[in-house]
Amino acid sequence: MRQQLIILFLLLLFSLLLRLPATAEEPEVEARRLLNALGCKGCHSFEGDGGSLAPALDRIGSRLSREQIAKHLVAHTENRQQSTMPSYNSTAADKLKILSDFLYKHQ
Numbered sequence: 001m002r003q004q005l006i007i008l009f010l011l012l013l014f015s016l017l018l019r020l021p022a023t024a025e026e027p028e029v030e031a032r033r034l035l036n037a038l039g040c041k042g043c044h045s046f047e048g049d050g051g052s053l054a055p056a057l058d059r060i061g062s063r064l065s066r067e068q069i070a071k072h073l074v075a076h077t078e079n080r081q082q083s084t085m086p087s088y089n090s091t092a093a094d095k096l097k098i099l100s101d102f103l104y105k106h107q
């Protein structure tokens, strides 16, 4: 009984340790996945990969603020009705936040 508890404790400790580095890089992994999954790279390139219909998203954080990037994903057509970029206002807000935070960090 006691042995089983010790094993259980060690397993818990181990899984906790294994998760630590993963949680630190999760938003970045998720953001990169979203860039593909939401089709951004169909138009924009990022790190040399993607389309050329729109400005590259590399170093976008040095041109736009975090808020401007976030807003661009949902409300960019407010000022530029003719934009071909789709509005992502039906995408979950937490996903958009991960994506815009990630893009903003690329300065």
Ligand code: HEC
Pocket: 035, 038, 039, 040, 041, 042, 043, 044, 053, 054, 055, 057, 060, 063, 064, 069, 072, 073, 076, 080, 083, 084, 085, 086, 088, 099
């Ligand atoms: C159908 C093509 C298309 C898709 C898909 C697309 N965009 Fe765009 N995007 C554009 C175009 C064209 C512009 C430039 C005109 C404008 O500002 O709307 C633009 C502009 C932007 C800008 C502002 C860039 C600047 O230099 O001002 C950001 C940020 C951006 N897109 C992010 C994204 C992200 C993130 C995604 C995916 C979630 C995405 N776009 C998907 C076409 C697209």
